[in-house]
Amino acid sequence: MISSREYGSHSWELLLTVDHQHEEVQKEFLLRVTGDLHIGGLMLKLVEQIKIPQDWSDYALWWEQKKCWLLKTHWTLDKCGVQADAKLFFTTQHKMLRLRLPNMKTVRLKVSFSSVVFRAVSDICKILNIRRSEELSLSKQSEDALKKKKKKDKNSKEPVTEDILNLCNSPVSSGLSGSPGLYSKTMTPTYDPVSGTPASSTITWFSDSPLTEQNCSILAFSHHSCSPETLAEMYQPRTLADKAKLSAGWLDSSRSLMEQGILEDDQLLLRFKYYTFFDLNPKYDAVRINQIYEQARWAILLEEIDCTEEEMLIFAALQAYHVSKLSLSSEAQDFTCESEVDEVEAALSNLEVTLEGGNTSNILEDITDIPKLADNLRLVRPRKLSLKAIKPYWFVFKDTSISYFKNKESAQGEPIEKLNLKVVPDVNVAAKKFGIKLLIPVADGMNEVYLRCDHENQYARWMAACVLASKGKTMADSSYHPEVHKILSFLKMKNWTMSPQAVSDPESTDMKPECFVSLRYTKKYKSKQLAARILEAHQNVSQMPLVEAKLRFIQAWQSLPEFGLSYYIVRFKGSKKDDVLGVSYNRLIRIDIATGDPITTWRFSNMKQWNVNWEIRQVAIEFDQNVSIAFTCLSADCKTIHEYIGGYIFLSTRSKDQNETLDEDLFHKLTGGQE
Numbered sequence: 001m002i003s004s005r006e007y008g009s010h011s012w013e014l015l016l017t018v019d020h021q022h023e024e025v026q027k028e029f030l031l032r033v034t035g036d037l038h039i040g041g042l043m044l045k046l047v048e049q050i051k052i053p054q055d056w057s058d059y060a061l062w063w064e065q066k067k068c069w070l071l072k073t074h075w076t077l078d079k080c081g082v083q084a085d086a087k088l089f090f091t092t093q094h095k096m097l098r099l100r101l102p103n104m105k106t107v108r109l110k111v112s113f114s115s116v117v118f119r120a121v122s123d124i125c126k127i128l129n130i131r132r133s134e135e136l137s138l139s140k141q142s143e144d145a146l147k148k149k150k151k152k153d154k155n156s157k158e159p160v161t162e163d164i165l166n167l168c169n170s171p172v173s174s175g176l177s178g179s180p181g182l183y184s185k186t187m188t189p190t191y192d193p194v195s196g197t198p199a200s201s202t203i204t205w206f207s208d209s210p211l212t213e214q215n216c217s218i219l220a221f222s223h224h225s226c227s228p229e230t231l232a233e234m235y236q237p238r239t240l241a242d243k244a245k246l247s248a249g250w251l252d253s254s255r256s257l258m259e260q261g262i263l264e265d266d267q268l269l270l271r272f273k274y275y276t277f278f279d280l281n282p283k284y285d286a287v288r289i290n291q292i293y294e295q296a297r298w299a300i301l302l303e304e305i306d307c308t309e310e311e312m313l314i315f316a317a318l319q320a321y322h323v324s325k326l327s328l329s330s331e332a333q334d335f336t337c338e339s340e341v342d343e344v345e346a347a348l349s350n351l352e353v354t355l356e357g358g359n360t361s362n363i364l365e366d367i368t369d370i371p372k373l374a375d376n377l378r379l380v381r382p383r384k385l386s387l388k389a390i391k392p393y394w395f396v397f398k399d400t401s402i403s404y405f406k407n408k409e410s411a412q413g414e415p416i417e418k419l420n421l422k423v424v425p426d427v428n429v430a431a432k433k434f435g436i437k438l439l440i441p442v443a444d445g446m447n448e449v450y451l452r453c454d455h456e457n458q459y460a461r462w463m464a465a466c467v468l469a470s471k472g473k474t475m476a477d478s479s480y481h482p483e484v485h486k487i488l489s490f491l492k493m494k495n496w497t498m499s500p501q502a503v504s505d506p507e508s509t510d511m512k513p514e515c516f517v518s519l520r521y522t523k524k525y526k527s528k529q530l531a532a533r534i535l536e537a538h539q540n541v542s543q544m545p546l547v548e549a550k551l552r553f554i555q556a557w558q559s560l561p562e563f564g565l566s567y568y569i570v571r572f573k574g575s576k577k578d579d580v581l582g583v584s585y586n587r588l589i590r591i592d593i594a595t596g597d598p599i600t601t602w603r604f605s606n607m608k609q610w611n612v613n614w615e616i617r618q619v620a621i622e623f624d625q626n627v628s629i630a631f632t633c634l635s636a637d638c639k640t641i642h643e644y645i646g647g648y649i650f651l652s653t654r655s656k657d658q659n660e661t662l663d664e665d666l667f668h669k670l671t672g673g674q675e
Contacts, residue, residue: 010034012084014077016046016061019091025052033077040073046090060114062089067259069093069114095264096168097257099124099138102271102295104226105218109167111257113264118253118667124270127167128219130288134651134662137273138257140249144235144242165218220286222294222319222550228514228522236302236519240567240580240593241635243304247566248636253643254672271295273644275564276585276651277554282547293550296557303518305562316516316530317537318553370476373397373465374411375458379404380435380450395451397462400469402438402451419449434459436466439598460487471586472605486555566644569593569635573618578634583644585651588621602629604649612642621645646670 011034018027029049033042039061047056061070063080064087070080082088093114099107109127112120117138125133237243250273251260262268272295280289299305300315307315377395393404394411403415419440434453453459464483465475473479513530514522521530544552557563565582572579572590579599582589590599602623610621617638620630633641650670653663 010036014042014082014084014086014088016042016088016090018046018050019059019089020050020052020054022052025050035078036076038074038076039070039080042077043073043090058092058094059090060093062091062258063087064089067261069256069258071114097262098164098265098267099270100141100267101128101219102291102298103219103222104294104298105165106163106267107165107167108265113257113262116254116256116668117251117260118664120257121253121270122662128287130291131285132278132288134647134654134667135272135274135277136270137253138251139269139271139273140251141267141269142235142245142249144245220290222290222297226515228512228519231301231515232519234302237304240591240596241569244567244569244580244635246304247568248640250636250640250643252639253647254668274585274647274651275558276648278651278654279656280551280554282551286547289547289550289554293553296554300557301516301518303520305557305560307560309521311556311560312517312521313533313537314556315553316513316534318549318556319516370399370474371480372475373461374408375462376408377404377458377462378452380452390452395462397465397469397475399474400472402466436463438466439601456488456491460484460491463487472603487559489552490556490559565589567591568633568641570631570633570641573630581631581633581641583641583648585648588645602627604645604652610642610645612638643671 011032013030014033016029016031018029020027029046031042031045031049033045037045043056043059043061062068063070063082065085066081070082070088072080077083093112094110095113096108097111099109101107107128109124111124115123118134121136121138122133125131125136130136237246249269251257251262251268272292277292280292282289297315297319300307300312374394374396376392378390378392380390393406393416394408395402395404396411396415402419404417404419405411405413405415419438434456436451436453436459438449438451440449451462453462461484464480464487467483468475468477468480513527513534516534517530525533564584566584568581568583569578570581571577578593580591580593582591582598586604588602588604590601591597592599602621606624606627608622608624610619612619616632618630618632619638619641620628622628632638647667647670650667653666
């Protein structure tokens with residue numbers, strides 16, 4: 001019997017459903033509550049009614065109609081807005097989730113469904129031993145990719161069994177903190193910097209972690225490539241609109257998985273979302289480097305990014321004969337070599353040399369006097385109705401811009417033109433063509449001009465300066481000389497010649513060349529021709545160790561003109577047709593959806609502010625010189641583009657002095673929005 005006091009005007013009945021595995025115990029409970037009862041008290045009252053002796057600490061209340069968690073246990077029902085018609089579920093916060101990694105392996109692990117995605121990804125990366133979790137995020141598979149997978153499964157005669165790596169016993173999944181040594185600035189090296197295998201000093205760590213040495217090798221090494229038939233069955237974007245669909249699936253980093261309709265044991269993609277790979281270090285990042293390499297490899301094989309035939313052969317050589325074979329040999333060996341000099345000792349020895357007046361081997365600081373380049377180059381202006389106009393000028397590169405003069409003697413006066421630029425390589429090593437394509441933003445679009453260099457060294461110096469200028473850096477920056485070296489080494493890889501020692505018979509090798517190039521080239525060439533050409537390209541990369549080969553592959557990927565661009569179909573304010581918006585780490589590009597030609601480029605460095613009108617879902621951005629744009633996004637929610645812009649600005653604030661701690665509040669301020 002219920003007393004008349006309990007039937008007071010302020011009390012009412014609330015239905016709660018409990019998510020538990022005990023079939024003999026009821027799952028629905030009707031509790032009489034009042035509006036001033038706090039959430040913690042409601043959960044305590046419910047647990048007393050259930051009468052099942054178990055640990056309820058991971059349980060919380062999920063409000064089905066509002067699609068939100070009631071996690072603030074000190075809030076009252078009135079403050080939360082909970083009334084008698086509310087459907088509340090008492091369920092676990094950590095649930096199983098299947099994640100498809102960049103290397104196409106699937107892992108199954110417990111993830112917090114109540115934490116925002118940004119924090120959930122951070123916990124996942126601790127389990128997988130991937131530093132810099134802010135560069136990654138979770139995405140749903142595109143509908144076209146799912147349709148192709150369902151069609152493949154339907155046509156398959158045998159049932160498809162997916163090989164899943166189960167990490168459900170992970171310490172982070174259970175709510176415990178991750179390994180403390182992973183995120184310390186002076187941590188012990190986790191991997192051998194040459195082979196990428198776990199260093200001997202970390203074997204004890206792996207024994208306490210879900211990442212045993214065997215599981216670590218699955219994540220840190222590249223395994224057998226897929227067959228051409230499998231490649232043909234995978235979704236490949238054909239147009240810019242198709243590429244835009246690949247960018248539409250990113251989850252909102254400021255909301256939880258449950259709030260975005262993700263259910264237990266669903267499958268999501270874990271991918272590198274932001275293409276700014278900060279502080280890649282082979283001593284700690286074997287898994288991270290391999291997963292970046294794999295994401296690059298699949299992007300090239302599935303033609304998500306365009307590259308020339310010459311570049312495709314270099315990528316094929318690095319994967320086919322090097323990474324694949326070295327990975328197999330590395331797994332067969334037992335590496336127990338100790339790491340090289342500890343980072344602290346190296347810094348101390350560097351300081352000692354500096355104090356003694358010697359020269360350090362590393363450039364520790366940016367130089368104060370900004371260098372400049374000056375040389376005779378040829379300027380090429382494409383013309384639609386006539387031949388290209390090619391004229392020699394005296395060019396001077398200073399700060400972040402290029403000026404050119406009639407000749408060397410007139411360089412003290414005013415330049416003919418000063419160029420602030422975006423650069424694209426225009427190189428054919430075999431034909432001794434070393435060009436730099438400059439895209440010059442103007443009021444009504446983009447002007448396109450070319451610089452022609454005479455030889456490799458000249459090209460490397462000028463191209464490196466252009467690359468740094470496009471990032472807002474000068475040649476005084478410490479990354480200038482490494483950039484020159486990187487470009488020269490990439491040119492060396494392209495400049496292959498068939499040596500007498502090269503394999504004369506492609507059939508004597510045990511690899512299938514079709515596994516290492518996109519379908520376009522398997523249709524263009526026979527298997528024997530492909531194998532011979534890949535072997536030619538391999539001559540210049542055959543002496544590289546495993547990790548260096550992967551890093552070279554990543555660098556070559558980063559040098560492609562379309563690297564780091566994520567595409568969205570948008571409608572600009574005042575326009576009557578759809579356009580494609582390319583979002584990169586330092587700029588936005590308006591692209592003609594029909595031709596693929598860039599129309600206008602806006603740099604983040606010139607951006608004054610951006611905001612979103614959440615009522616009409618419109619993004620508005622203001623730039624210097626009174627330039628402003630506004631657009632609505634048609635292929636995804638406008639929050640996705642808003643988060644991309646804010647995310648890249650957030651990542652630009654990182655520095656090694658921060659001891660790798662992330663300002664999560666700043667990330668949410670820049671990306672969260674005020675809906």
